[in-house]
Amino acid sequence: MTLNVLLSSPVRDVAMQEQHTNFAQAVSLDDRTYVAVNPSQARRVFLTWEWWSKVLGLRENMSKLKIIPRQKAQHAELLQVGFPLQTLTSQARVLGIDFCDRLNMASRSTANKRVQAAELQARRLCKTKAVPLQAKKKLWRTRIVPKAAWGCFFHTPKMTSLQAAYRKFMYVHTLGPPDLRCILDGPTSDLHFMAGSLVANALRKMAISGRVPWYERPKCGTWLHTVQRWLSKFGWWIAGPWKWCHDACRLSMDWMELLDMPNQERFKFLLDKFDHGIRETWRFTHFSAWLKSKRRDATALRGFVFYDEERFKLARQMFESQNGHGKAVMVGAACSTARYQSLRLGAVDNFCPWCQEPSVPAWDHLCWQ
Numbered sequence: 217m218t219l220n221v222l223l224s225s226p227v228r229d230v231a232m233q234e235q236h237t238n239f240a241q242a243v244s245l246d247d248r249t250y251v252a253v254n255p256s257q258a259r260r261v262f263l264t265w266e267w268w269s270k271v272l273g274l275r276e277n278m279s280k281l282k283i284i285p286r287q288k289a290q291h292a293e294l295l296q297v298g299f300p301l302q303t304l305t306s307q308a309r310v311l312g313i314d315f316c317d318r319l320n321m322a323s324r325s326t327a328n329k330r331v332q333a334a335e336l337q338a339r340r341l342c343k344t345k346a347v348p349l350q351a352k353k354k355l356w357r358t359r360i361v362p363k364a365a366w367g368c369f370f371h372t373p374k375m376t377s378l379q380a381a382y383r384k385f386m387y388v389h390t391l392g393p394p395d396l397r398c399i400l401d402g403p404t405s406d407l408h409f410m411a412g413s414l415v416a417n418a419l420r421k422m423a424i425s426g427r428v429p430w431y432e433r434p435k436c437g438t439w440l441h442t443v444q445r446w447l448s449k450f451g452w453w454i455a456g457p458w459k460w461c462h463d464a465c466r467l468s469m470d471w472m473e474l475l476d477m478p479n480q481e482r483f484k485f486l487l488d489k490f491d492h493g494i495r496e497t498w499r500f501t502h503f504s505a506w507l508k509s510k511r512r513d514a515t516a517l518r519g520f521v522f523y524d525e526e527r528f529k530l531a532r533q534m535f536e537s538q539n540g541h542g543k544a545v546m547v548g549a550a551c552s553t554a555r556y557q558s559l560r561l562g563a564v565d566n567f568c569p570w571c572q573e574p575s576v577p578a579w580d581h582l583c584w585q
């Protein structure tokens with residue numbers, strides 16, 4: 217608190233000094249971050265802060281100073297205005313998020329560290345046999361997913377091996393279709409969905425406050441680009457500034473509807489409606505992907521089954537209450553007795569052990585004869 221009060225004067229002074237330029241700064245206790253339009257402004261602001269530190273009796277920790285030049289030419293200019301070489305860097309961590317010199321930078325150290333820490337936890341869950349599956353799933357959703365998925369504002373890191381660890385400790389049937397399993401496990405277990413969802417919610421807050429501009433075609437590696445790409449994966453298309461539509465699910469959302477909302481209940485209702493809509497399109501996308509797949513169950517059902525929210529809700533509830541065998545049946549990962557015979561003996565018996573009849577115990581016989 218004291219530090220906040222102490223630093224309020226320099227914060228206002230620097231803002232006043234640079235008020236005629238496109239200058240932005242964020243101060244969190246003794247951490248200062250600012251965006252300068254050119255190297256001389258960077259130096260000017262730095263010197264003002266240094267001056268204030270002396271006045272207030274504070275000492276700058278120069279080893280923590282990091283400058284990210286966005287253009288090659290700025291590198292030499294920054295050295296020229298007096299910044300030491302070791303302060304120039306290609307990326308820096310600001311409040312847990314990586315800021316990089318190149319927008320499309322794939323390797324981001326803070327995000328990578330977070331994914332690695334999450335992988336370590338997931339591997340521990342793979343080794344622990346004593347914890348029940350439901351508890352493991354809960355730990356995954358509440359500890360591991362938020363850790364890995366948080367802060368992917370400009371770039372979503374690769375999380376395939378982390379998702380693979382989930383399939384391992386949850387005993388996900390390899391024979392079952394991954395898309396169906398994904399829907400039945402729910403969006404909160406899906407790393408990429410949650411990463412996008414966190415970024416979209418943060419952007420929505422900023423959009424309503426009017427602090428981020430809208431771009432029809434945002435550059436790759438920007439916040440808006442991450443969100444637009446994430447939404448387009450589920451079939452949302454841009455219908456205007458902060459407005460998206462989904463044809464197949466007949467949904468639309470306009471974030472600006474949330475603006476100047478006098479009624480708190482209505483605001484909450486709209487937020488829930490948007491979030492629910494996105495989750496529905498996520499389910500719809502996975503369901504469609506399964507139907508389009510070359511699997512036998514999908515090709516047989518194509519044209520006869522359609523995505524239905526209510527039925528899926530019932531199926532999800534049933535799936536939750538099943539043991540491993542029940543889950544295998546529900547995702548089509550169960551095999552017929554004939555198949556097990558062929559796996560075990562290398563041949564199929566013309567005898568069904570269930571009804572003791574001379575018949576091949578294939579699916580058709582087991583279910584219908």
Ligand SMILES: [Zn+2]
Nearest residue numbers: 568570571572
């Ligand atoms: Zn039989």
